[in-house]
Amino acid sequence: MPVDLSSLITYAAIVVILICLAMVVSLRKGVPGGVVGRQWRVLMFLVALFTAGYLVAPFFGVLPVETMRLIVALIFLFGAIYVLITVRLVYRVIKELAG
Numbered sequence: 001m002p003v004d005l006s007s008l009i010t011y012a013a014i015v016v017i018l019i020c021l022a023m024v025v026s027l028r029k030g031v032p033g034g035v036v037g038r039q040w041r042v043l044m045f046l047v048a049l050f051t052a053g054y055l056v057a058p059f060f061g062v063l064p065v066e067t068m069r070l071i072v073a074l075i076f077l078f079g080a081i082y083v084l085i086t087v088r089l090v091y092r093v094i095k096e097l098a099g
Contacts, residue, residue: 035092046085
C-alpha cells in the first residue's frame with residue numbers, strides 16, 4: 001500500500017479521532033444527567049461513529065464507488081449533527097454563565 005500525502009493525512013486524522021474518543025469517554029463521568037447528559041451520550045455515539053468511519057477510510061480504494069460515496073455522505077451528515085449538538089451545548093453553557 002503506497003504512502004502518499006492523503007494517506008498520511010488520513011492516518012493523522014485517525015490518531016486525532018482516537019484521542020477524541022478517549023477524551024469523550026473519560027469526560028463522561030463528569031457530565032451531569034438531564035439534557036446535558038443525554039446530549040453527551042449522543043456526542044459519544046457520534047464520535048464513535050466517526051472513529052469507525054475514519055478507520056474504514058484507508059480501505060476506500062477497495063470499496064465500490066457507490067459504497068464509498070454513501071460512507072462519505074453519512075460522515076458529512078453525522079458531522080453536521082455533531083456540530084449542531086456541540087453548538088447548542090456551548091450556547092446553553094454560555095447562557096447559564098451569563099445568567
